[in-house]
Each structure stands twice: as C-alpha cells, then as structure tokens.
Amino acid sequence: MSGHEARPVPVLAHDRPSPAGRDDRRPVGGSAEGAGPVGAPDRPASAGHGGRQEDPAFGGSRQSVTCRAPGKLFIAGEYAVVEPGNLAVLTAVDRYATATVTAADIDATSHRAEEAAPATGRVARTPGIIQRSDIDSTASRHRAEELAPATGRVTSTPGTTLRSDIDGTVSWHRTDEPAPTTGHVIPLPEITLRSDLDGGVSLACRREGDRLVPATPDGAVPAAFAYVFAAVSILDRLRTERGITARRYVLAVSTDLSDVDGRKYGLGSSAAVTVATVAALARFHELELSAMDRYRLAMLATITVAPRASGGDVAAATWGGWLAYGSPDRGLVAETVARGGVGAALRAPWPGLSVRPLPTPPGLALRVGWTGSPASTPALVGAATRARGDRTVFNARSNDCVQRLTTAVDAGDVPAIRAEIDCARELLLGLDETAQLGIMTPRLHALCAAAAAVGAAAKPSGAGGGDCGIAVIENTSTAALAELTDRWVAAGIRPLPLRIHPRAEEDS
Numbered sequence: 001m002s003g004h005e006a007r008p009v010p011v012l013a014h015d016r017p018s019p020a021g022r023d024d025r026r027p028v029g030g031s032a033e034g035a036g037p038v039g040a041p042d043r044p045a046s047a048g049h050g051g052r053q054e055d056p057a058f059g060g061s062r063q064s065v066t067c068r069a070p071g072k073l074f075i076a077g078e079y080a081v082v083e084p085g086n087l088a089v090l091t092a093v094d095r096y097a098t099a100t101v102t103a104a105d106i107d108a109t110s111h112r113a114e115e116a117a118p119a120t121g122r123v124a125r126t127p128g129i130i131q132r133s134d135i136d137s138t139a140s141r142h143r144a145e146e147l148a149p150a151t152g153r154v155t156s157t158p159g160t161t162l163r164s165d166i167d168g169t170v171s172w173h174r175t176d177e178p179a180p181t182t183g184h185v186i187p188l189p190e191i192t193l194r195s196d197l198d199g200g201v202s203l204a205c206r207r208e209g210d211r212l213v214p215a216t217p218d219g220a221v222p223a224a225f226a227y228v229f230a231a232v233s234i235l236d237r238l239r240t241e242r243g244i245t246a247r248r249y250v251l252a253v254s255t256d257l258s259d260v261d262g263r264k265y266g267l268g269s270s271a272a273v274t275v276a277t278v279a280a281l282a283r284f285h286e287l288e289l290s291a292m293d294r295y296r297l298a299m300l301a302t303i304t305v306a307p308r309a310s311g312g313d314v315a316a317a318t319w320g321g322w323l324a325y326g327s328p329d330r331g332l333v334a335e336t337v338a339r340g341g342v343g344a345a346l347r348a349p350w351p352g353l354s355v356r357p358l359p360t361p362p363g364l365a366l367r368v369g370w371t372g373s374p375a376s377t378p379a380l381v382g383a384a385t386r387a388r389g390d391r392t393v394f395n396a397r398s399n400d401c402v403q404r405l406t407t408a409v410d411a412g413d414v415p416a417i418r419a420e421i422d423c424a425r426e427l428l429l430g431l432d433e434t435a436q437l438g439i440m441t442p443r444l445h446a447l448c449a450a451a452a453a454v455g456a457a458a459k460p461s462g463a464g465g466g467d468c469g470i471a472v473i474e475n476t477s478t479a480a481l482a483e484l485t486d487r488w489v490a491a492g493i494r495p496l497p498l499r500i501h502p503r504a505e506e507d508s
C-alpha cells in the first residue's frame, strides 16, 4: 500500500508502563486557567480511571463507579490515518468526558412515588416526589433484625440483609421468600442512560435476548446516545460472554468538551464519552481490562456508529499524552467480532494498529484556537472518500511527514516540529483543493495566517471545516505568543486554555 509499510511504528505492549519521569504535566499551552487534573482527587490523573465506591457488604462489588477520559487534538496525519495502517500524531487535552455508573438497585431516588405511600415496614415515601428507604439510608442494606414486615415488595432474611426485589431482579435480591405485590415500588428500567447533552436527556434500555434495545417508540437510538449506547452494548456482550451476571444500573455521562451553548469544540467528545463509558462499566462489572482492551472495546463501539473513524481520538482518550497512532483495519475487526464475539476481538491481531507513546516536547508551546463553528467529521470524511483521485501520494506524503514529526517530537526538536506542522498544513490544503472538501474555512485560514505572522506554524486540527486549529512555536517566544492571542481574538478565533492530559503509568 502506501509509504507507512516501510516504517512500522512499534506497538505499545498491552501492559507496558510508560516511561517514568517524563514531564507530561508541563503546560504546553502556557495559559493555565482551568488546567490541571480533574476528578479523582486522590490519585494521579489518568485516562479512563476515576473514583469508585465499594461496599464490603456486597462482597466488594461496585455500587458506584466514576471514570473520565480526556479530549484530544490531532497534531498531524488527518485523513491519511483513515486508511488502515496510516499514521497520525495526537495529544490528549485536559477537557473530559465523565461517566458514572450506579447500581440501580440502590438508586432509591429513581423510584417514582406517584402512588400513595402507606408507612409499611421501614420503607418511607413521599407521594409525588421520591421514595427513599429510611433504614440505614440505603435500600439495599437493611439489617434484618430491625426488620420490618414484608410489606410492599420487600423481603428479608434474618441475620443477613433485607433487600428489595424490585421487578424480580435476581442479582442482589433474595428470591427465597415470596414477595407480596402491593405495587408501591415502580421498577427502574434495566439500564438507564443519562447525558448532559441538550440540557439533560435520558434513555431507558432493556435486554432482549442477548442484545440491548432502547425504549423508544421506533426502537431507534437517539443521536445523543449513539456512542454511549454502542459502548454499553459492547460491554454487555463481553459481560455475557464472560458469564457475569447482569446488573441493573444508571449510567450518567457528561463532558466539558462543548462551550456553554452546547457547541462542540472538536476535541473528540464522541471518543471521550465512549472511552469513559467503557472504563466505568469495566470497573462496575470488574472485568479486569488493560488499556489496550479498553481501547479495543471503545473502538468496536465507535465503528458501529462511525465505520470510517480512524480511532485516533479513541487512542488519545485511552492512553493520554502524545501518541503516534496507526489505524487498524476496521473491516477486519468487525468481521472478527461477527465471527467470534467481543472476547475474540480482544485476543485477535488487529492489522494496521500501532500505538506508540511520545514524549511531550518540553520546549514547545502548543496553542489551540476555536473557530466557533462545529464541523461534521463523518460528512467530511465521507466526502473525502467519495472524492475522485488517487489518494496514494497524499497518504505516502502524510506518513512521511508524520514519521519526521515523531522523530522531531522524540528529539524535542521544536524547529523541526514547526516544519512538519507547516508540511501537514500544506498537505491538507492540497487535499482540500483536489477534493473540494471545505477543510480550510475562512476562520481556519485566518487562524493559520495569524500564526504565520508571528513566526508560528499552524494547521487545522482534525477534519477541518470548523472546530479547532493549532499553532506551535518555541515556548520562549513569549512576545510572539501574546501577539498570536491578540491576532486570533481580532480574527474571531477563541484561544482555548488547554493543557496536555498526561499519560498515567497504570494506563499504559
């Protein structure tokens, strides 16, 4: 195929720790506002991991798990990397998607209580609002000795615990006693998805045989849940394959990857929500997955929604830091899943896939400007695929550029990095001209022109057509950096104060 074959990038070993001592926390944007690790305050920032609460009364099974995953910037290699085996360089940034899974069995606040509530047993309720247990504040941890008659749908086992058997759920409910049906508890759906998109939306899902189906009138998954639902479905298949009991849960996803009006920045929100969802559900089900497993699961989910996606954003959201990435053959991967299941796809080779951590170049200032207009990556990639013309030369030149860039990044050679960013921009301009894609919008032109005027190298980051652009220059060029900010603001480009999200050793 193209030039990438001559110079394969070594694949990151699944469990290999990343090089220690690297200064991955160094701000490269220079504007530190809002930067720094978010979430999980008691542990280092990490892609895919977060806080959790365990309850020893349930043998350590997780009742609530929170994981987050960072957004990304494409540094070089866009469009070429869509072709399997071709290369890109990306970096993870400190904007995040956060996913929290809560066992629904104890999510008492989710029970509707429009029915009147007799004070039966020790279950108290407030008509019209919510229903809560007043025993130990947790419906799933009632001491049997304090017990309560078996009213409503509550059963008890002396000496152990008392649990609600809402809707006959078996994983944690005692089923050895009959449950009188007084009907005061309205069961939760098996899985409830919540998102902060569009001011807050939710989607109930149920299991039908071995698949998950959304409870929508037409059975379609709303666009807001496309990636989360795909990730939940893949994890549910893996759970089934591993013989792990299904649990009822609520999954809540939110991000800071859009502005206050909900317009995305183009920092990879879809990948971040997918990776965060995979990480949270893996912990919830105690699946013991490596970072490579989580990347693969997130990728399997992603290609059910966007089959052409290279997955560079998925890799950045999984590993963090700077990465050289070669995309896998998604067609082959989809066949592997169809033939052997999700577990088989975790074990099989993924031809074309390569993930290599790169150091954060210490002397580099990386600036990010937002054009203010969201772009549709699938539309642009679709147009690029349909556009006539042989892409072999473009792909080969892009791979050469990315190879030289990775060498420069490894060496911390900022002038060489600048030269390759210029090269990557010229390649994108050429592609845009030939295929008439609309990669370079007037704002992206202005973003690059402002950078050139102060001696920085700049390019669109990602598919173009809006979203973000990046500029790079020596971090000692403080006057140029200040002027760049002014020029961007004057041109209607919003500087985004981002830092690199570092790679955590545990995630390597």
Ligand SMILES: Nc1ncnc2c1ncn2[C@@H]1O[C@H](COP(=O)(O)OP(=O)(O)O)[C@@H](O)[C@H]1O
Binding pocket: 195, 196, 197, 223, 224, 225, 226, 227, 228, 253, 254, 255, 257, 264, 265, 266, 267, 268, 269, 270, 271, 273, 376, 377
């Ligand atoms: N907060 C969120 N909750 C749930 N899903 C989200 C959220 N943010 C983004 N997504 C998913 O990602 C999709 C947007 O993907 P895309 O247009 O590719 O944006 P990006 O360039 O940021 O990845 C949304 O339609 C939705 O399916």
Ligand SMILES: C[C@@](O)(CCOP(=O)(O)OP(=O)(O)O)CC(=O)O
Binding pocket: 074, 077, 078, 079, 080, 081, 082, 266, 267, 268, 269, 270, 308, 309, 310, 311, 312, 313, 377, 381, 461, 462, 463, 464, 467
């Ligand atoms: C064209 C591409 O190579 C880069 C697109 O990068 P974006 O940053 O535009 O992606 P989204 O986060 O999904 O908007 C397509 C790809 O690699 O899948």
